[in-house]
Amino acid sequence: MQNTTIAYDSKVEGEVIVTQADAVINWIRKHSVWPMPMGLACCAIELMAAGGARFDISRFGMEVMRFSPRQADCMIVAGTVTYKMAEVVRRIYDQMAEPKWVVAMGACASTGGMYRSYATLQGVDQIIPVDVYISGCPPRPEALLDAMIKLQDKIGAEHSVKNLFPAKADSKDVAEVTNKS
Amino acid sequence: MTTSDLALLKERFETLTERESSDHVAINCASAQLIDLCTVLRDDFGYDMLVDVTAVDWDAQSPRFTGIYHFLSTTKHEYLRVAVDCTDDINPALPSLTGLYAAANWHERETYDLMGIRYQGHPDLTRILMWDAYPYHPLRKDFPLAGIEVPLPADDVAEITGMSVKPAPMVGGPFVSSADGPMSQTEPRARDESWNEKKIKPCGK
Amino acid sequence: MATSKEISIGDAGARASELQGETMMLNVGPSHPTTHGVLRLKMELDGDVVKKCEPVLGYLHRGDEKIAESMTYNQFIPYTDRLDYIAPLSNNVAYALAVEKLANLEVPERCQAIRLLCCELARISSHLLGVGVYGMDAGAWTVFMYTFAEREKLYTLFEELTGARFTTSYTRIGGVARDIPDGWLGRVLEFSKGVLPVLDQVDKLLTRNRIFMDRTVGIGTISKADALAYGLTGPNLRACGVDLDLRKDKPYLGYENYDFEVPIGTNGDCYDRYLMRAEEIRQSVGIIRQCIDRFPEGSYYAEDAKKIFAPQKAKVLTSMEELIQNFMIVTEGPQIPAGEVYFEAENPKGALGFYIHSKGGGVPYRLKIRGPSFCNLSILDKLIPGHFLTDITVILGSLDFVMGECDR
Numbered sequence: 001m002q003n004t005t006i007a008y009d010s011k012v013e014g015e016v017i018v019t020q021a022d023a024v025i026n027w028i029r030k031h032s033v034w035p036m037p038m039g040l041a042c043c044a045i046e047l048m049a050a051g052g053a054r055f056d057i058s059r060f061g062m063e064v065m066r067f068s069p070r071q072a073d074c075m076i077v078a079g080t081v082t083y084k085m086a087e088v089v090r091r092i093y094d095q096m097a098e099p100k101w102v103v104a105m106g107a108c109a110s111t112g113g114m115y116r117s118y119a120t121l122q123g124v125d126q127i128i129p130v131d132v133y134i135s136g137c138p139p140r141p142e143a144l145l146d147a148m149i150k151l152q153d154k155i156g157a158e159h160s161v162k163n164l165f166p167a168k169a170d171s172k173d174v175a176e177v178t179n180k181s
Numbered sequence: 182m183t184t185s186d187l188a189l190l191k192e193r194f195e196t197l198t199e200r201e202s203s204d205h206v207a208i209n210c211a212s213a214q215l216i217d218l219c220t221v222l223r224d225d226f227g228y229d230m231l232v233d234v235t236a237v238d239w240d241a242q243s244p245r246f247t248g249i250y251h252f253l254s255t256t257k258h259e260y261l262r263v264a265v266d267c268t269d270d271i272n273p274a275l276p277s278l279t280g281l282y283a284a285a286n287w288h289e290r291e292t293y294d295l296m297g298i299r300y301q302g303h304p305d306l307t308r309i310l311m312w313d314a315y316p317y318h319p320l321r322k323d324f325p326l327a328g329i330e331v332p333l334p335a336d337d338v339a340e341i342t343g344m345s346v347k348p349a350p351m352v353g354g355p356f357v358s359s360a361d362g363p364m365s366q367t368e369p370r371a372r373d374e375s376w377n378e379k380k381i382k383p384c385g386k
Numbered sequence: 387m388a389t390s391k392e393i394s395i396g397d398a399g400a401r402a403s404e405l406q407g408e409t410m411m412l413n414v415g416p417s418h419p420t421t422h423g424v425l426r427l428k429m430e431l432d433g434d435v436v437k438k439c440e441p442v443l444g445y446l447h448r449g450d451e452k453i454a455e456s457m458t459y460n461q462f463i464p465y466t467d468r469l470d471y472i473a474p475l476s477n478n479v480a481y482a483l484a485v486e487k488l489a490n491l492e493v494p495e496r497c498q499a500i501r502l503l504c505c506e507l508a509r510i511s512s513h514l515l516g517v518g519v520y521g522m523d524a525g526a527w528t529v530f531m532y533t534f535a536e537r538e539k540l541y542t543l544f545e546e547l548t549g550a551r552f553t554t555s556y557t558r559i560g561g562v563a564r565d566i567p568d569g570w571l572g573r574v575l576e577f578s579k580g581v582l583p584v585l586d587q588v589d590k591l592l593t594r595n596r597i598f599m600d601r602t603v604g605i606g607t608i609s610k611a612d613a614l615a616y617g618l619t620g621p622n623l624r625a626c627g628v629d630l631d632l633r634k635d636k637p638y639l640g641y642e643n644y645d646f647e648v649p650i651g652t653n654g655d656c657y658d659r660y661l662m663r664a665e666e667i668r669q670s671v672g673i674i675r676q677c678i679d680r681f682p683e684g685s686y687y688a689e690d691a692k693k694i695f696a697p698q699k700a701k702v703l704t705s706m707e708e709l710i711q712n713f714m715i716v717t718e719g720p721q722i723p724a725g726e727v728y729f730e731a732e733n734p735k736g737a738l739g740f741y742i743h744s745k746g747g748g749v750p751y752r753l754k755i756r757g758p759s760f761c762n763l764s765i766l767d768k769l770i771p772g773h774f775l776t777d778i779t780v781i782l783g784s785l786d787f788v789m790g791e792c793d794r
Contacts, residue, residue, distance in 0.1 A: 038417060040424055041446055041790055042471035042553060045515075049541070049551075052534040067419045083346045084312050085424060085445040087335030088416055090342060114464065116349040117449030118319050118328025119311065127342045138553060203488050203725035229614050232730065232761075233739055235754040249741065251728050251756075255614065255628060258635040262728060284617030287764040295451070310444035310793060319452055326452055 021161045029073070029099065030155040032061045033148070036072030036096065038089060040079025043106040043138045047078045050141035057141075060148055069095040074151065075128075076144075080108035081121040093128045099163070101131045101155070103147055106138050113137060183259070186226060194218055200264050207262035212248075215265050216276050219250075223281055228252035228261055231278065234288035236296045240322040246273040246298055267298060277303040295320035409437055414778065416445045422519065422782065423789030425763070431775060439770040441763055446793040454753035458719025459485050459559050462753070467553040469755065469791040472515050473508035473734045474554050475544070477791075480731035482557040483638055484740035488727040489559070489720075491691055495640070496684035497561050502639045503574065503677050504547075504556065505731075506670040510581065511540045511552075512734035512786075513663040513670075520660060520783035521592055524601050529588050536584050539577050546570055559720045560695030561687025571678050578671045585667055592660070602656040606769055606781040609654065616768075617761035620736030621662035622785060625651035632732035646673050656784035663786065666734075694720040719748020735759055735786060757791035 005023035008016075035057075037047050050057045057063050066072040069092045081089055093102070104124050107113035110133045112122035124130060131154060134147045187206055191197050194214060200207035210218050222228040233251040244266040252261045267273035277300035278285035289300040290309040297318035300306055307313060312334040317324055327348040333339040409430045416424040424445035430438040450469070454462050466481040467474040479501045486493065493501075514533040521529030541551040546567055548554040556563050592598050608618070613626040623630055631648040633641040649665040651658035687695045696715045701708040714721075724746040730739040736758025743752040762785050770781060 042468050044423070045471060045552065049534065049538065052538065053531060054535065054538045067417070080446060080448050082445060082447055084334060084447065085416065086333065086344070087338040088445070090335075090338045092417055094341075112349065115448040115453070117326055117453055118324070118346075118349070119447050119449045120349065122347070122349055126344055127338065140551065201725070203490070203727045205728065207726065230617060232617060232619075232737070233728070233741060233754065233756040235741060235752075237743055237752045249754075251739070251741065253730075255630045260728060260730075262726070282617070283612070283615040283768075284761055284764060287760065288617075291760075308444075310447040312444070319449065324452075326449070326456055 022159065025160040026156045026158055029160070030152040032073075033101070033151065033155070034064045034066045034071065034073045035062055035103075036067065036069055036075045036092070037065050038075050038077045038079075038092065040077070040081065040085065041108065043078035043109070046138040046141055047076060047105065047144065050144045055141040055145060057145065057148070060145070060152070062148060069093075070097060072096060073099065074101045074103060076103045076105050077109040077124045077128075077130075078105040078138075080113060080115055081124045081127075082119050083121055084119070086121050086127050089124065090127045099158075099160070101151060102128055103132045103134065103151060104130045105134045105144060105147070106136060108137075110135065190218075190221070190226065193221060200262070202262060205260040205262055207264060209264050209266070212265050212268060212275050215263075216278070216281070218263065219252075219278055219281050222252060222261070222263075227254045227256050229255055231282035231284045231288075232260075234278070234285055234292055236292050236298055238296060238320065238322045243270055244268065245270040246296065248275045248292070248298060250278075272299065273297065274299045274301055276301050277306075279303055294318070297321065412775070416442075422787065423792075425782075425787075425789060425792075427766070427770075427778070429770075429775075434774050434776075436771050436773055436775060436778070439767050441766045443760075443763070443789075443793055446789045448794065450755060450794040451753055454750055456749065458748040459722060459750065460715075460720060462750075463557065464553070464555045467555050469757065469794065470512070470733060470735055470738065470759075470788050471553065471790045472788055473512035474552050475504040475548075475556055476508040476512075476731065476733045477738060478554060478557040479505050479639070480729070480733060480738045481740055482559055483731060484727060484729035484742055485559045485720075485722060487729050488725055488742055488744055489691075489694060489722045491560060491688055491694065493561055493688050494684045494686075495682040497686050497688070498639050499677055499681055500562055500566060500686060501557065502641070502644075503674060505639065506673050506677070507540060507543065507574070509670045509734045510667050511537055513667045514540075514581075516663050516734075516783075516786040517588060517592075517660065517667075520780075520786070521588070521598075523779040523783040524598055526591060526595075526598065529591055532584055532588060536581055539580070543570070543574060543577060546573070558687070558695060559722070560691040561685075565686045571681060574674060575678050578674045582668065582671060585664065589664065593664070599657060601777075601780050602660060602784065604653075605656045605773065605777050606784060607653060607655040608765060608769060612765065612768065613654065616765040618736070618765060619758050619761065620733070621659055621666060622736065622762050624649065625658040625662050626654035627652060632730055632737055636730070638731065644673050644676050646670075646676075656780050659784040659786070691720075694722070715748075721748060722746070722750075730756070733758060735788060735791065736762055738791065755791070755794050757794060759787035759789070759792040762787050763792055 005019050007018045039047055049055060051063055075093060104110045108115060109124045112120050132147045132151050134143055136143050196211055198209045200209045230253045232253045236246055236248045239245055246267040248265045250263040265275060267275060275298055277289055287309060289303055290306060292298055293300060293306050294308040294310050295318060308315060314334060316331060317329060330348060331346045333345055339345060409432050412429045412431050415426040426442040428440045428442060429436050450465050453465060463478055466477040469477045514537050518530040518533030544554055545551050547570060548556040608626050610626045610628055613623050613628060627650060629650050634648055646669045649662050651662055692711060696712050697708040702712045722744050724744050726743045728739060728741045730737040738758055739756030741754040742750050745751045770778060
């Protein structure tokens, strides 16, 4: 068997698979993304439905919805982010450990949605960097699963090993390096 | 409220006038009489539930603000609307009903938050829907829908992200219909030019 | 927080009074799995007992009422979906009824029957989630899974009717968006037959469950006087023993023609509120069956409301008068006469009220939404103190609020 990341020939190597470190690390990370559901409004209900029996996010290893940011990998911002809530979302994002990703679920989280008003943050990407945007109001659970698959593809393409050893600098630069992969 | 009840009420309070309404009986009341009227309504006429407290901003008129109260009698199954004009246009104030109905507490806080009407006698008149340091009263007619720029409520987050509470972009609509007249006459609607395609959204911080 | 003191084990008993009296500030939320949505509770704890609780709202305040002043009446309907986003159809209906009251418009019987069916299905949906999440909060995960599976069936029905699983935006001023599809009534009937066994299973899991009862009986008791004073409505009010159900007391949509009972509780504690919701699902199933039995024929919109309801597309594309009518209604909005109205509907969470002041034209001058959850939550700072910290999850779950209609 041979492809770009794994080389395995039982006749030659025996029971040993030769691969890139990146491939293994990314494979492990993408198949056990633990979401942190920042369920704010209606999209949270579709998020819960995706976790239910019909759509079953558990197939992807993501049913472990960790509300504690320390234990989560991916923050799914589901719902309208108001300016009052913005500081909370940012703080919780800061508390998440690297590597972390953000999925902006729904129109309100992506761009403010149909709430163009004085109180609504026009898109959660104004305060945290977003990896995947999902459109819809609310997006169907299938759309959420599609986005999580895209996130998995994105994780698969990261340079994880390089990011494990960031260049020595103050914390702001480190954050930039680890996020741009 | 039945007509006989209304007649009885008007006997007790002579200055009450009937207010035009599309459904329930509605009365206008002076702000000085409000507490007495509500006490009588609750104890003698059976209006035991205060369902709603709100206010309307008439903009260019005087009086500018009118407080609107809705009462429900759970025994008679009747609603009643009471409208109270605020005597002061610049610093509107009304007496607080928290002594009579506990529900008034949060409703009055919301009306203070969004309209700026101060309720005298309220135990804790602070903002409830916007954050405490927000300087404006959003539901007033002179406040734009898009909002006015103010700093974010949390200083540390504002520092890290460089964000503030920005007016929502209204260019490129139609996101809103204008109440000033037929749509054909109010195009273009770009009253807020605070955002355009040239300015990129900050992200990645 | 307690400062460090030197304590010798020997006289710990004597020092117990010194150790007490230091309370701890604990913040629950706004991002917390228990608070259904973004509610923040600032609490002062004395050990495990809550001494003071101050709810902080506004984390989902999106400016709906201000937006309403810039939208035509039909353009505002999607915003009403997102008030109580667990039962969006009932919000749509309540808003449409309020505006139609202002316009003094009566919709035909078929439209009323469609709307009533939507309201009752939304009630079942909301209570299924209420019971499911309540069970989950108390620790019973299975209940959540069962009720969510039933809700998925409801979502399929809603999708067939309106095009969206939830956030349906189905009603219009003067009618509904489209007529019911063929065979839909049969599928609703099938669903109503299927939900009762699931409810029985949930009943078996929860109602006489020792742990559930220990956690809910006698917890969060609200007295009748308090419930009326704080403006509680819906199952929360009826659990305290107050017989107020707007479907029976101020009937709308033809509710007076249906035969159903309104469950009234006795103690006003969390257990009663759970029983309320479970029983209301059963009553809703009864109403749905009666409604389908005598479903009237006719039109799904008010055909004589020329300035309010947009005409049929086929006519719009062929006839001049309908073209102009359609243009006016879409650009300037349904022309509603001037006036003031306040209408409350019995939503699953309580009484959702709309106060609309119109100066004529297609856009309201002032729209106030009286959210039932706003009033239901106001009792928290009186209700929670005296309970344990672990009772908070149960109390919040039993009040079954949703922040969309609380903060608007």
